[in-house]
Amino acid sequence: MSGHGHGGDGHTCGSSCDGAHEPAERGVEFGLWRRIDVDRLQCLNESRDGAGRTVFKPWDQRADRQLYVQSDADHELLFNVPFTGSVKLKGIVVSGEDDGSHAAEVRLYKNVPAMSFDDAAEREPDQVFRLNRDPLAELEYPTKISRFSDVHHLAIHISANFGEETTRVYYIGLRGTYSEAHRHQVTICNYEASANPADHRAESIVPQTNFIS
Template sequence: MSHQCEHEHHDHSPPPVTNSTQSLYEHINFLQVVCLNAVAKGSDNQSACVFKTQDEKYNVSRYLESDADCQMIIHVPFTGTCKLFSIVLRCNRTDGGYSSPKTIKLYKNFNKNVDFDTLSESKDDHHFENPQDIGIGVGIETDVLDDSTFVEHHLPRHIFQNCYSLTLFIQDNWTADEDDLTCCFYLELRGEYTGERASNDAIPLMTVYESAPNPVDHQKLEYEHENMELGM
């Protein structure tokens, strides 16, 4: 179904409520998670900087920070197929060389090279805007016990079924200055694990490598308020 049809037949009813028991944390293939243009802060393990257990979700000592500019790619493979319901993010506020991430594009089961050039030239399966200045400041050393600093983005469920991987592309920021860096403190994927492991024949061979990020595209995308919730 095209994005045009989705908007023409958009359902304005509230999205189904999710909860932390629907976290797909235990079904992520952490050994194959790849983060591009990202520097691990507080840990040598990039995936551990953003994927945290419910007991650690308020921890801000570990996070990912973009490197050359504001853009960042997080490629998340699963141990089997899943249905995705929502994404919970905790990012940075705009302050002192950092800017809140704005446009985030999602690619389901992306079967091409995962790099900035290829993703920029490929049609996303869904995109949304992260709200401006909802998040936390960079450099805080103690846990931040504030649920309002998390944002849950509900996904169109008819699109994100039979997922064996999800690729997130943080494309730009709210200051429209590509030199302002991006931080991601927490990323949670909620949904349902189907228990069906994808066969080797079903998973295309794919290379993942670093590439120089493209210039930030500042085109404003439609912001669907009903698909975004503050807090947990």
Template sequence: MSHDHGHGGCGDHIDEHELSWNVLGYQDNLYKQIDRAHVVAFNANGQGRTVIKPWSERNDEASYLESDADDQLILRVPFTGSVKLRALLLKAGPGDKTPLKVSLFANENNIDFDDIADKAPTQEFDVPQGRDVGEYQVRAAKFVNISSITVFFPASQGAEETRVYYLGFLGQWSEKKEDPVITVYEAQANPADHEKIQGMMGGTQMPQP
């Protein structure tokens, strides 16, 4: 189908590029590569996967995740394969419920509130207040071969709770390579290793008639 942007006219005309953008968003959006069933939230009033939405629902403020006992919040997001991350997408707030910062930890699958303060984040961003989805470009070299991202919101901007509406990721995805160590071992097997086994209990095998 052709795309004609040179003509004015019908007020109800919907640009096909805009329609595609609203539904699909960035072509490297990793929504489908997130293992949503295993997204975990700590100190949250709700389930972590609530904020893992398709791009077309990024501005939906009816569903959100809010911190529970205080204004700290952790989200652990696993991927279904290996990811090279390009950017984080975040919609939070409103107002003083916006997180002060967002800290990203690459491949930290067991981190929680007991030890997160002692770990340096892979990268950290300040979060401005606003109603739009913010895009935070990561240092790509630090986010290669990622199987999970832990997202930490250490404090709100004044409220007793931190609220998140939408969390997304941009990047490249590839399938995990299964059992690479075994494959390498079989490919480099040394026949000399097998000569040490001469028979049962250290005895000598008798030749077959």
């Protein structure tokens, strides 16, 4: 599937959105999965513990159906995704089954760690996407880069699907760039406690006279 569609406040891009891309090049662009702090990643309302982590995987594994996450009590899923540095998020791909269990709406929240469903209900998202069914992981939803230029934590809330009681996700791809977290170094400065006259010899002394009239 290629070309453009529209959903939410962004548009979807097929494989021709930015011109022809070699698979290897696309793999690099969607390499932010490597920058996720997997040990701290959380998926709320997953039916199987740890399944939410498996959908963040390499670009060339996006069509793999063996690993997936499925919601439990209802159709909602909430991913808390911490990064190991600073991310500029440019686009997202969400892939599922070609049926009513596919995610229909995604809400993104920037830098809100340990977000809950109550938080999602109360907070205004930074961006909302209305999704199309995308079983082959071909549709990219571009973000407002000005809002997602310094992301340390990304909350991904799947708030609706296409009608099933539960939601199933096979792949979430994150496109963007990454920069290492800056470590602040302590600079030690030696200040002169008192002036040494020998170090501050004047070349010449010009006397000044003040006249009082």
